[in-house]
Structures are given as structure tokens and as C-alpha cells.
Amino acid sequence: MKQAIIQRIFLGIVMITAVIILNFFLLHAAPGDVVDAMLAEGGGGDPELAARLRASYGLDEATHIQLIKYLGQVFRGNLGYSFYYDQSVTELLLGHLPTTLMLTISALVLAVVFGTLFGVYAALKPKGIFSNFVTVLSLFGYATPVFWLGMIILLVFALYLPLFPAFGIRSLPEPEHAVGRILDIIHHLVLPTFTLAILYLASYSRISRASMLDVLGSDYIRTARAKGLSETKVIFKHALKNAAMPVVTLAGLQLAQVFSGAILVETVFSLPGVGPLLYESIVRRDFPVILGVLFGAASTTIIANIITDLIYKYMDPRIQSIT
């Protein structure tokens, strides 16, 4: 067990290193470097000054030495500097990641919980109306572009029925009490979370229905029923846990995808998360920020994967590794 944890963490560190190396080469492939960006901000381009600056930043050294230096820098938490925002990339990321993570995690939790419940309920009557509803829902969940769904939801619930705010994460002026402020943020997050959650909920409900149908046909459920346990107990105590496993596994694997979805949703709802930051930086060709976002997103996924992996091992000792 202990060895497995150490191994998993070691693999995680290797992965993060690989992401940094990838970043380094992408940064090199990108047109222009830090010095160009600085000179552009300063409004002048004197080749002699540029050469001097490059030398002072070590940009004239061999690629492998630059790579080692870059690795050292990133591991010390320095992801470079954005001349447009006039802020270090690490600070920018730390300012924007929490919103995205909040959105991703709450959507994922909602999708897993309600998806599983929908699936279980549908599995009880496989030919019933609700089961058909799950089939249709999952088809639409697969086929709907999340950014478009966000816009339609905005049209309906913010414009035609003005129940929720359309943009941002806080009202202006902010409510005075702390509780009011939290409620205000939740109020702003309802539509984006719902938008993101519903698509995954749709596919999870179908998966959990399939696994629930499998589980309900298995021997141990027959045994439980034969023992005379009540149906509620059979379903919630015996079947549910095993039926939910595939959904939880999938949700863990899909984390990176949900993160991508969150970025689109943020762009639509103008939430101050990583999405708009990335969008702006791409428009401005602010490469340190762009690659910083890639690094931040990837390392978040790596860490989250390690955590889910460990939770699995704890929950189900039979599992050696989910990968």
C-alpha cells in the first residue's frame, strides 16, 4: 500500500516534468520570445539592446541548458511573466484557477450524484417512461455543444425569465454580509454549473443504468433478496455501491475533459476563471500565460488523479490501480 502510494506520486512528478518539457518546446516553437514581448511593451526595437537582454536572460545559451534552467524555475513556482497583465503568471493562475476548479468540481459532483440516481431509478423499470427519458437525455447530452447550451440557458433564464444574473461571479455593489456574499456567488454560479453538469449527468445516468441492470441480475443481489431484505435495502445498501463504481471511475478519467468544458462555459458566462484568461492571452499572443494555463490545468489533473486513485484503493482494496 505505502509503496503503491509512493510509486503513484513518483509517476505524478514524472508526468509534471514531462508537461514542463512539453511547455518548454512549445514556448520555443512560438513566434517571438520574452525579449520581443518586453520590447513591444516598451515600444522600441533596438537590436543591440535585444541581444544584451537576451544574454542577460540566458536566451543565447544552448537549448538543453535553457531547458534545465526552465525546469528549475518552474519547480520553484516561477512560470514566467506576463507583460500585458504586468503580473507573474503564477499569480495570475492562482487568481483564476479557483473559479474554474469550483465550477468543474461542483458540476462533476452534481453530475455523478444525480446521474447515478437517475440511472438507478431508470434501471428499476427498464421499459418505463423514465428509462426512455434517460435514453433521450443521454442522446441530447452527447449532441449538445456546451457553449451553445450555455447561451440558450442564458437566453431563457437570464433574459426572458430574469431569474439569474447573466454575467460575472459577483454583484456590484457586493452584499454587505459574508453570508450574503456567499449566496450571491452561488446565485451567479447556478446557471454555469447547471450547464456544465447536465451534459455529464446525461451520459452518467445512462452508464449507471447499464451497470445497475448488470448488478441487479447478479447472484449476490439474488441472495440479498432471498434473505428477505427489503427492496430499498437491497438497492441502496447492496446494489448502489457497485453500480456507482463505473460512473465514479469515468468521472475521474474525464476530469480533464470537464475542465475543458468549464473553460468554454466560463467564456460564455464571463466568469473570472481560467477560460477568459486563456482566451484573452491567445488573442494577445501572451505565450507565458497560455503555457502557464496548460501547465496549471495539467498539474491540477495529475494531482486530482493521484487523489482519486488513492481514494479508490482505500474504498476497494481489490483495485491495484485504475490505470
Added chain:
Amino acid sequence: MTQPNTPNSDQIFSSEEITSEPDVKWRDTFHLFCANRAALLGLTFVCLFILVGIFGPIVIPADPFEMVAMPLMNPNGQTLFGSDYLGRDVFVGIIHGARPTMIIAVTATLVTVLIGITIGAIAGFYGGMVDNVLMRITEFFQVLPPLVFAMVIVAVFSSHIVVVILAIAITTWPTEARLTRAEFLKIKENEYVTASRAIGDRNFRIITKIILPNAMPPLMIAITLRVGITVIYEAALSFLGLTDPDVITWGKMIGQSRDFFFEAWWTVTFPGVAILLVVLCIALIGDGLNDAFNPKLRGR
């Protein structure tokens, strides 16, 4: 369930019949698929969409970038689906957007599947160290959020259509690789694979001629569904403006109307419905294939 190349015990003794009547199961699958009304509806609509993609711009030769009406005009007789903020006809845009959407989705899917199947097949077939290394690489690509990675690739290199296609493929192949690997691990234990090895077949032949055809049913379902996912993926990239500026796509139409859709719902609704319908029909085909390949699991 469908193992077209597997001679079962009573067929072994009548090998001539096997060669004269190939792949009976595939025919069953075909019949099952044709009996599925939803799947046929999906197929019909997708064919229609392909026809629109091929002939639409010929039938309606208007330039989708041309300003033909007042900006943000309601759907009416002049412009069927209204006009966008520059007075461009939304309907003409949708018709002309079908072709690039189709080309990008199909090409990107082919590249994705090619990478995914190659890596998955090698990993699953050889196992051991090769498998280990390839799976770590696959995992590495899975921790990079696909959209973010694709955005970075397009931003760093260019928004040329080839780069967009490659970006989509590079960020999505792991799913296919994992699926192929799992199938290969399962199938390579079969006796006909051992038999093929025993008569001295080369690995390349075993992979492509013996195992791959037997892995096709789940892969075909996955590939069909991948086309739909790619349509949405490409729409997301063009929604964010990361696409060829000279090409009109449905995602781009939605993205460009982002600042105006509160005043003009039609500018985003119609292109979105177009995406939704096409992908929905692809999903129906995928479901139909799934039911046809696994009749026992129907309706899950």
C-alpha cells in the same frame, strides 16, 4: 460476440463453405441495423447533411461573408434565419458551413483513429515493456485538458485548417488507443491467434489481418461516435475563434455572435441547432450499431 474470422467447431470440417460464405455475422448485423428505425433516420439525415455539404454551396451560390441585409434582422422572407451583426445571412452561412464542418470532422476523426489504433494495437499486442511505455505516453496525453491543449497548439503554430485538424487528433487519440488496446488484450488470447502464430504468420499480419478485424465492432461504434464528438470539438475551437479565418463554420457563426445574442437570438440558435441535429443523428447511428453488434444489450 461477432467474430467473423473465427471458424467454430462445425465449420472447421467444411472449410469450403467458410470461404464461399464470408462473414455471416456481419450480414446479421446489417439486418439488425436496418431494422432499427431510429438508426435509419439518423443515417438518412446524415446523408442529407453530406448532400448539403457537397451541393449546398452550388445550389445557393451566395457568398456567406457578404452583407445582404440590415444587421441583426429578424428571420423573415428576405433572410430565412435572419441576419447577423454584419448583416450576413444566417441561413446561407449554415448551408456553406456544412462542408468545412464535414471535412474537418471526418479528416480529424480519421487521423485520431489512425493514431489511436496504431498505438493501442502495438501496446496490446506486444504487451510488457512496450505496453508500459505506450500507456504512460497515453496517460500523459490524457492529463492535458484536450481543449486547452488544442487551443495552445493552434495559438503557437497557426490557425490553418491542417493545424486545427492535427490539434484535434493529437488531443483526442488516447480514448481510441485505450479501447483498441483493451480489445487486443482480449482477442490475442484466442486460439485462432495462437494458430496463426503457429503457422508462422508475421506479427504485422496477425495484427492487421487476424486481430484487427475481430476488434472492429467496438471500434466501429467508437469511430462513429468520435465523428460526432469531433463536430462539437471543432465547433468549440471555432467558437473561440481558433480556426481558419477564410472558412465559415457553424461554431464560428455562434462565436462571432456572442456579443449580440441577447438582441438577436437567431444568430446563435440556428447554427447551434444545425450542430445539434447532425451530432444527434450520428449518435442514433452509433446506438444502432451498438444494438446491432450486441443484440443482447439492446436499450442500454
